[in-house]
Amino acid sequence: MKKLFLTAFILAFQSAQAETINVADHGILPGTDVSQKVNELLASLKGKADITLVFPKGTYEFYPENAVEIYRAVTNHDNGPKRIAFPVFGYEDFTLEGSGSTFMFHGRMSPIVVEGSSGVILQNFSIDWETPFHHELKVLERNEADNSFVAEISPMKYGFEIKDQKLFFNHYDWQDEIGQNVAFDPKTNAPLWDTQLYQLRGKQAKATKLGENTVSLKNATKVPPPVGAVICTYGNAPTNRLAQAIHLDRTKNTRIENVTVYAAGGMALIAERSENIELDKVIVTSTDERTLATRADATHFLRCKGLVDVRNCRFEHMADDGINVHGVYIKINEYKGNRTFLCEINHRQQLGLIFAEAGDKVAITSRETVLPIYETTVEKVEIHDESLLSITVAEVPDDLPAGLLSMENLSWYPDLVFKNNVIRDNRARSALISTKGKVLVEDNVFSSQMHGILIEGDNNSWYESGGVRDITIQNNVFENIGYGKGSGYPLYISPLLREEQRLGDEKYHRNIRFRNNRLKSFNGLLVHGLSVEGLEITGNIVTKDSLYPKWSELPAIDLNYCEDITIEGNRFEGFDFPIRAAISEDTEEVKFVENPGIER
Structure with missing residues (x-):
């Protein structure tokens, strides 16, 4: 009581x-x-x-x-x-x-x-x-003979200015030149097929004002964009984020x-x-x-x-990805002794991040192979400035390996449930997933200009860490992935390596299941995999669609340096060009059965 x-x-x-x-x-x-x-x-x-x-x-x-x-x-x-x-x-x-x-x-x-x-x-x-952070140029006329076009500019609240034939866009209290941009197709509400043909080139462009909100641009693109196209330009780094x-x-x-x-x-x-x-x-x-x-x-x-x-x-309608889930690599610049490393944050748009705190589990990794070498626990972090920090750990290996090293925080990777969502009509990818947590991607619709789902990890560009360990991608719909130029895969798995980097003895990614998905495809592509252990590609149905030009030079399934692979019960329907699987000699333990419409 x-x-x-x-x-x-x-x-x-x-x-x-x-x-x-x-x-x-x-x-x-x-x-x-x-x-x-x-x-x-x-x-x-x-x-x-x-x-x-x-x-x-x-x-x-x-x-x-x-x-x-x-x-x-x-x-x-x-x-x-x-x-x-x-x-x-x-x-x-x-x-x-x-x-x-x-x-x-x-x-x-x-x-x-x-x-x-x-x-x-x-x-x-x-x-x-x-008023948004970008301007939109709607193409009214085009002239292939002199590579020019006429466009209407919006929004017009703050107007635009032309100085020495250079176009500047006015905002609330700042001004942007022609910067990063992407051309959209008003018929699909998505970026145009091969949209890079119509990318504005600020330095070459010669602008002439024709009216209050109209401008003529010459040599601004490789070829004049089609009438009706909308080019969205949003300034340059470092002021456009x-x-x-x-x-x-x-x-x-x-x-x-x-x-x-x-x-x-x-x-x-x-x-x-x-x-x-x-x-x-x-x-x-x-x-x-x-x-x-x-x-x-x-x-x-x-x-x-x-x-x-x-x-x-x-x-x-974003200018970048739908979702991105990952960790981060930071450089180890020097071992100072007493279990302490001087480290550096790599990318300028990660400066000031909290990489680790006492109690976090971290891995010392190779910057050559992007693979883990030794796991330990953080005891102390000393911040020197936005880029430099000293990290003292509980233990270090008796002999630190030679070569360039990084550090990865193993404590801060989430599980992910991504269910019943729609990602479409955006520049770049639908989803980037590089988390070591358990992942379920189910019952979604994806349609993106580049790869559909990118499982990457890199120690050279954005320094986004995370060799995956447990991902299930099932019962999703993929619609015409890769319409940027035709080479995008619904599922693309690969660490991003520079020329001086190399694949290590172990595989970078593990345990990925791509099951029972439905794909409308103009290019016939399905999965690309590099350095994967445990990959299941089963029960997927790929149907030919004619919205975009066909692309037949790449293999539908392209696997290199993988092991423990199951490719079973996938079906390709309606394609009038060869659909093939390219599986390298260094890919081991492959089961390939009952996949009508695709040849190995």
């Missing part, structure tokens, strides 16, 4: 502590700049738990001038001072309830930053910018539900060193009057752990 009474008392006490706040009671109203008032309200709630902040439905404006400014290191973006609308720092059980509202941003702002918080729920709102929409940093148990992101000067969601993240009915898409949504990935998870659970989401 006492126990029941105590339980009831605790529940009643917890309920009494919960607080729901209507922001209208604090003068936060639609149609006005609410940046400062939201900052002040959040600051006043510091130290409280179980808070629900309710925005009555409306459009709330956020301008950078009155928002708090904090220097932020944001992985896969450019570091610097960020103007933040919702700085959710150090909260427990905090809910941001949008009630269907639109949060409308102006200029370079970071809408939502959640740091060092647990139990945060973000739900029922959309994020947009009055400064304003992600949502940033999760050292969070635990975060849920994002019924949230739509229409634009961002970076990724829609970037999460780092966070544990347990749920996404349900999150949409990344463009508005009706725009072609492009976010400047970069829809979602990106770096050095996370626990479970990343993504369901019922739709990611489309």
